[in-house]
Amino acid sequence: MRVVRKAAKGIKEFLLETVGEVVAELILTALACALLAGLSLLAYLSWSFSPRLTLAGAALFGLFLAHGAWATFRDPTKARGRRRLAAASTAGFSLTACTAVFLLLYGTD
Template sequence: MGVRRAVKGFGDFLIDTVGEAVAGMILSLLACILLGCLALIVYVSWSASPRLTVTGAGLLSCILAHGVWQTFRRPAKARSRGLAALTAAVFTGAAATALFLLLYVPGCGCL
């Protein structure tokens, strides 16, 4: 009885360990692909029109700044939340993407 339980415990440990290693490799690969796509977007955009690229980066910076302001300020009582919700969602998505890249890109070996 004790041997079966030990073998089963070792098998569960091995499955968990291999599963975590495979999941880590997949997430690192996805992070590397995402970073490559972002770099390609910047390269193609800059090749097409540097002025438009700088203008788009400035607009994105304003949207992100408004999203940060909407996310971390105290809620107003009687305001329309349409644009505020949109910019807060854009900021949250950008922050989640940055955190994902910060955690998984160093392990992919593409840098």
């Protein structure tokens, strides 16, 4: 009788763990697809409003991210003034990099 109870308990734990992993994977995949769809909609609406402003905004955002990457990987002894801009661009770069990795892993399945 103990063997049957132990086997049933093991099966129950396995099923709960498996179902939990499947639900978590579905939630993360749905979140990644919703994020990608939102970014695509934002780009489409921006382009339909004004292609020139869209390109200018993308260029400024690219410069902002480049500054964030430079501030992240530069030698810390050279840090002088303008720490707020460096902190903001580093945070933006980190957030964008994390979002890109998240979309790469879960959006493409």
